[in-house]
Amino acid sequence: MTIDMPTPPISERPARDRNGWPVLALTALAALIATAMTIFGIAQLSPAGWIIAGLGVLLLLAALVVACGLTPVAPGEARVLQVLGRYSGTLRTDGLRWVNPISTRARVSTRIRNHETGIAKVNDLDGNPIEISAVVVWQVKDTARAKFGVDDFVEFVAFQTEAAVRHIAGSFPYDADDRTSLRENADEITAQLSEEIMARVASAGVQIIESRLTRLAYAPEIAQAMLRRQQAGAVVAARSRIVEGAVGMVEAALARLTEHEVVDLDEERKATMVSNLLVVLCGDRDAQPVVNTGSLYQ
Numbered sequence: 001m002t003i004d005m006p007t008p009p010i011s012e013r014p015a016r017d018r019n020g021w022p023v024l025a026l027t028a029l030a031a032l033i034a035t036a037m038t039i040f041g042i043a044q045l046s047p048a049g050w051i052i053a054g055l056g057v058l059l060l061l062a063a064l065v066v067a068c069g070l071t072p073v074a075p076g077e078a079r080v081l082q083v084l085g086r087y088s089g090t091l092r093t094d095g096l097r098w099v100n101p102i103s104t105r106a107r108v109s110t111r112i113r114n115h116e117t118g119i120a121k122v123n124d125l126d127g128n129p130i131e132i133s134a135v136v137v138w139q140v141k142d143t144a145r146a147k148f149g150v151d152d153f154v155e156f157v158a159f160q161t162e163a164a165v166r167h168i169a170g171s172f173p174y175d176a177d178d179r180t181s182l183r184e185n186a187d188e189i190t191a192q193l194s195e196e197i198m199a200r201v202a203s204a205g206v207q208i209i210e211s212r213l214t215r216l217a218y219a220p221e222i223a224q225a226m227l228r229r230q231q232a233g234a235v236v237a238a239r240s241r242i243v244e245g246a247v248g249m250v251e252a253a254l255a256r257l258t259e260h261e262v263v264d265l266d267e268e269r270k271a272t273m274v275s276n277l278l279v280v281l282c283g284d285r286d287a288q289p290v291v292n293t294g295s296l297y298q
């Protein structure tokens with residue numbers, strides 16, 4: 001099944017920013033000068049002094065406005081900028097940066113995260129109830145889509161991961177010899193699971209790094225019955241292997257006896273010998289030998 005998720009009409013782009021340390025130094029210097037001007041102007045008690053004090057207040061307000069653009073960015077973190085409601089770019093450079101003071105700056109973590117689904121009880125392709133769970137390793141790659149493409153990208157990843165796990169579990173049998181199964185083809189299943197989750201969360205700007213099944217088992221109500229079936233299958237396979245080997249050993253024994261002319265057996269005695277050898281080789285207990293003190297025909 002192809003997942004056709006809508007593509008958001010927005011994607012990440014770099015924001016316009018500057019090194020924040022020179023701006024911090026300038027604003028601190030302007031604040032000191034503005035304070036000094038204000039104090040000096042008030043002390044003059046004259047019209048010129050009031051003008052100087054007013055200019056000092058304006059300079060202090062301007063320094064405060066400029067300082068509002070200072071933005072610290074931690075490693076593994078990005079800031080999504082909006083100016084009057086419009087996306088203006090993403091700030092990824094760590095350290096102290098300066099951006100438009102009137103912009104809003106939303107934090108978005110770009111660190112690698114884990115999400116483990118709860119244990120889900122679903123039916124596999126054959127209708128057998130199974131319990132399955134998975135862990136997904138993911139990371140935000142497009143902060144604009146993560147912020148504006150969905151309401152809550154963390155919750156979105158959680159729900160879409162669970163939906164993908166349930167879909168994968170219902171698309172394959174738990175155990176099968178002649179087709180792809182959840183138990184026998186783990187690498188193929190996890191690869192398909194990663195592809196499906198990636199297709200589901202791409203619209204949220206999320207990249208799937210890896211996904212793995214952490215639990216896969218029959219539901220408790222059928223676990224014992226399925227265990228007996230698996231044990232029966234194992235016993236049949238072992239018996240078939242034993243019989244195949246025993247027949248080969250009997251054939252080799254008869255051929256060696258005939259080749260070296262050890263004993264001349266008629267068809268009836270050959271059948272008796274074959275029967276005895278198969279009992280000895282295929283039995284699950286040690287055979288109890290019977291010593292014949294007479295001839296082969298007694």
